[in-house]
Amino acid sequence: MSSDAGKKAYVVAMVIQVIYTGMYVMSKAALDGGMNSFVFIFYRQAAATLLLLPLAILLERKNAPPMSLWLFTKIFMYALLGNTVSMNLHNLSLKYTSATVASATSNSIPVITFLFAVLLHLEAIKLRASSGMAKLAGVALCVAGVLVIALYAGPPLSPLNHHRAFAGHAHAAGAATNKQGQWMKGTFLMLLANVTWSLWIVLQARLLKEYPNKLLLTALQCMLSTAQSLALAAAVTGAAGAGGKEGAWRLRMDVGLVAVAYSGFVVTGVSFYLQAWCIERRGPVFLAMSNPLGLLLTVFCSSFFLGEVVHLGSVLGGALLVAGLYSVLWGKSKEQPPQPSLPSPAPTASSPVTCTVKQGCDDEVKFEEKRNKLDSQV
Numbered sequence: 001m002s003s004d005a006g007k008k009a010y011v012v013a014m015v016i017q018v019i020y021t022g023m024y025v026m027s028k029a030a031l032d033g034g035m036n037s038f039v040f041i042f043y044r045q046a047a048a049t050l051l052l053l054p055l056a057i058l059l060e061r062k063n064a065p066p067m068s069l070w071l072f073t074k075i076f077m078y079a080l081l082g083n084t085v086s087m088n089l090h091n092l093s094l095k096y097t098s099a100t101v102a103s104a105t106s107n108s109i110p111v112i113t114f115l116f117a118v119l120l121h122l123e124a125i126k127l128r129a130s131s132g133m134a135k136l137a138g139v140a141l142c143v144a145g146v147l148v149i150a151l152y153a154g155p156p157l158s159p160l161n162h163h164r165a166f167a168g169h170a171h172a173a174g175a176a177t178n179k180q181g182q183w184m185k186g187t188f189l190m191l192l193a194n195v196t197w198s199l200w201i202v203l204q205a206r207l208l209k210e211y212p213n214k215l216l217l218t219a220l221q222c223m224l225s226t227a228q229s230l231a232l233a234a235a236v237t238g239a240a241g242a243g244g245k246e247g248a249w250r251l252r253m254d255v256g257l258v259a260v261a262y263s264g265f266v267v268t269g270v271s272f273y274l275q276a277w278c279i280e281r282r283g284p285v286f287l288a289m290s291n292p293l294g295l296l297l298t299v300f301c302s303s304f305f306l307g308e309v310v311h312l313g314s315v316l317g318g319a320l321l322v323a324g325l326y327s328v329l330w331g332k333s334k335e336q337p338p339q340p341s342l343p344s345p346a347p348t349a350s351s352p353v354t355c356t357v358k359q360g361c362d363d364e365v366k367f368e369e370k371r372n373k374l375d376s377q378v
Helices: 003-032 037-060 069-096 099-119 130-151 170-177 180-210 214-239 242-249 255-282 284-288 291-306 312-335 358-362 364-377
Strands: none
Touching (some): 003 037, 003 099, 003 255, 003 284, 003 291, 069 099, 069 180, 099 180, 099 312, 130 180, 130 312, 180 214, 214 242, 291 312
């Protein structure tokens, strides 16, 4: 790889983390401003469908494999798990915690994905090897990081900016998130969202072997998730009463509309392409190693734009999560010798990757196929 291409990969990885920082901060601002979290996910998935479905039909319709009833049912269930359930849990937990917690706990996703791969016998741990011990240490550090965030608040760190860009939102939610019970609830909901997302990643790797049209599969899952999210949001808002239901669905010219458009078009559209480009050239492990940069950016931006009070416990817990991520990645790198014609280390279908958005995770399957071809040639 040329030096220019290597530099470009670093720049793209940084841009991806900036995109997700914006998603965390704007989503938190929209939820603090009173937007219903379930309605938010419906609008976000609808926007993503409007973007991806025409592209998928245009680019992949002609070579799409036949769709059986069983395959459609499987895709429907995967959309329910990895899109509808995971995203709604994520946004619900964001109401109780902070953008910093959301970004910090995202570092646990590659580790949880690795655990599921072990349980499904897609990954092995060599307990007597240094790589196996590093993986186990990474899992322990991630668990410790989540517990620290949930159980230990610590002294507050002063916000960088007391005149917030999204004025009037942060303090109203701050009174709620300062309650230890709600903070713990939000942290474990965030962990549960990451667990469902990680399980989806492992299952998605298998599904792509059966239905390899990645863009069409992603668009179809977004479309199914839109219908599922609509039903869920309608049930939740209907239980709140007619007045609450009418107000919950109204989109106004405020940060809520910006957050929906940003999440649906920029996160799903732009970051999809950038992650695919970055993983194709440097591999999923390289992208996973840029996650801590997103945490630092989120701490700064949430404090500056939202006036969010970051507690010492969140910072310490985030540091433990980052350490756990790097420990697992180091163990993976020691078990996978470099291949001459592929990025090193060559990932498997269950390699820990940055999984904040599913499209980037899907590309690891292509690496597995290339590696199998290489092995058969040797």
